[in-house]
Amino acid sequence: MTLRALGKKGTIATSVIISAVLLGACGSDSATDSKSKETASKIKLSSQTNISYMDSRLATDETSILTLNQTNEGLYSYDLKGKLIPAAAASEATTNKDKTIYTFKLRDDAHWSNGDDVTADDFEFAWKSAVNPKTGSQYSYLYDGVVKNATDIIAGKKDAAELGIEAIDDETLKVTLEKPVPYFESLLAFSVFFPLNEDFVKEQGADYAKSSENILFNGPYTMKNWDPTSDTWTLTKNKKYWDAKNVKTDTFVYNVIANSGTGANLFETGELDRAELTGDFAKQYKSNDNFVSRAGAFIYYVKFSQSVDVAKTGLDNVNLRKALSAAIDSNGLTEHVLSNGSIPAEGIVPADFVANPETGKDFREDAEPVINFDADAAKKYLALAKKETGKSSFTIELLNDDADGSKPTAEYIQDQWQTNLPGVKVTLKTLPYKSRLELNASGDFQAQLTRWGPDYQDPSTFIDLFKTGSSYNMMDYSNPTFDDLLVKASVDEATKPADRWNTYIEAEKQLIKEDAASAPLYQNAVASLENAKLKNYERFPYASTMLKYVYLEK
Incomplete structure (x- = not known):
């Protein structure tokens, strides 16, 4: 059994979990199990495509990245108005005078879904893994010319260990850039910059992120019943999440519905709370009271x-x-x-x-x-x-x-x-x-x-x-x-x-x-039919919808 380093609160936690038990414990699909008195416990949504990857280093398509944004979290995230805010970071970074060195303090209440602390080592491991050419991350280019030595590492000229990121201690992360980068902090809310629990990833080996049972989560939701062939999956409130008290809805159930007509029918019969529309169906429902179009x-x-x-x-x-x-x-x-x-x-x-x-x-x-x-x-x-x-x-x-x-x-x-x-x-x-x-x-x-x-x-x-x-x-x-x-x-x-x-x-x-x-x-x-009671389902040009804020008004 591999042991994590001494935790931020002085405890030692194992990285081995019985995934199905933990995921099941994080929430329930049953409306009767919800303790919330203000909102409905389950929201039913459609997706036009399957999730291709749940490995934050490899995901490139919208559905995969949108889902990662609900189940995992980087140093920064977005609030309900689309403003960049600290997430796993306890506060905004401190920088040197020319803004080439960023120092982040991590919050001491950030945890993985197995109970491990989220540490600076998790970020260092994830970033170095992402730029390693052996990983095959297409999004490694976001590090290129940004984080020190990333360009040479991606080109195979330097070892990934030389990337300009260092865990000073469990709660302190230092990042060195090649040059000042005006948009650097906004990168940190993107999935390829998310942390990874090194012990867990190495224990899973080739099976890591091949199903929902082979993933750890540090975001608002955990995932159930998913593999790359799944046409349905469930997101369940993560009770280990540092801000769990402000996560509005217990469960989101997704079904892949590629055809707008099928989605519209399921919406009309109450099987979906939101269904996307294109083409003739968007025309057909434009005058419907539940029709919404978002740029x-x-x-x-x-x-x-x-x-x-x-x-x-x-x-x-x-x-x-x-x-x-x-x-x-x-x-x-x-x-x-x-x-x-x-x-x-x-x-x-x-x-x-x-x-x-x-x-x-x-x-x-x-x-x-x-x-x-x-x-x-x-x-x-x-x-x-x-x-x-x-x-x-x-x-x-x-x-x-x-x-x-x-x-x-x-x-x-x-x-x-x-x-x-x-x-x-x-x-x-x-x-x-x-x-x-x-x-x-x-x-x-x-x-x-x-x-x-x-x-x-x-x-x-x-x-x-x-x-x-x-x-x-x-x-x-x-x-x-x-x-x-x-x-x-x-x-x-x-x-x-x-x-x-x-x-x-x-x-x-x-x-x-x-x-x-x-x-x-x-x-x-994006045109859709939406339940009139669906609240806070916002989408910003540079950020996914953040489901932690979304709820159905009772």
Whole structure:
């Protein structure tokens, strides 16, 4: 049996647990078991996709990360108004003068669901594991150029032990950055920066996070009845959580419902308290008293591979990519296919997401639209592409998935390309959601319908995805001019917010307008039917809904 180090309260706790017993003890699915007199004990929600990963180092999709945000917690989290607040940290960090060294004091009442204290060692282990190339974390790039030595560790040039993070003692964590990073603290609420209980992870070995019985939790909820094939799972109030007294609801039950019609029917019969809608069902229920539409900050876009099957696709030709980008009428897509409040994208950075640090103006106000529908211009770009490649036709496979709304969007793009671009033939490859993510991670696609939501509140969370070598690029897009702009923004202008802002505007223009590396389509909105008694179900552009605040009014 492996023993944890001396706990923060002077006790020694084992890291071995009987998971099913502990998880069962954390709460009940029965409304009659709730001791709350103010709220209902169970809320029933739908999910459009399964959870792919519950390992905070490996999760990349929205459903997985949203769930991790309910079951686990980093140094910081968000309050009900979307404000960044200390979570596992007892207070905000202290810093040195140039803000390259952050020192955090951990709260002394933070515990894992097996009773172990959450310690500074848990953060040190988790972060060093995340940047270790052997782990395979796609989100390791968030450490790159931020935490000291992360760049060389990710590249295999240094050992993970050299990462700039150190547990001074159980309650004191020191982080050293490569340079001042304006958005550093907002990273700390994101899942790849969450702690891991080293003893437990090592005991589980290859089984870690393969099911809800192989995970420890330090957030508001624990999880039951989950593995990667599950179409249903349960979140139960974590009685070991430091703020358990303010967790409003005992139990959330999720069911995967990919079809809006099924979800709407289940809502109407009282089997769901919230059901998401897309397409015709969003149109159908717009006048319903329970209809709600919330603006989001996900950008849906098409990724173009510049290396896979380019002899057929021609996607290594910039004028063909410009033609494909200009040939899609995103207004028609949002109005007639989605019909849920989504709006056409003007760039890869969404509207109403981040403001100019000096003037307060929105990024999209300061940055001109870098993409727009223009069928005539698309045909001119296509003619140039044909001349430059010596080809009269191009055949492109568009990868998409089985999530509600994905295939209709892919079919719309297929029609737009084939109608507006003579000589372009498009086939669709529709796969299960997780399978598409796997092909995306390996770069095995020609063109792909995908999306990205912000991990923190800064334009870099979208634009930096495309730098050379990024684990999320996977398109073989590389332009030294673009890369130099990112270096300028992150290094030379790290302490010059106005200059940095303008450089990111220039970088987006290079990426989308000049290079057509990808084709932004629309900025999402989420339409749903919601129980009128559902309270505090808020969603912020840079943070998941925090279920600890959500309840059903009795």
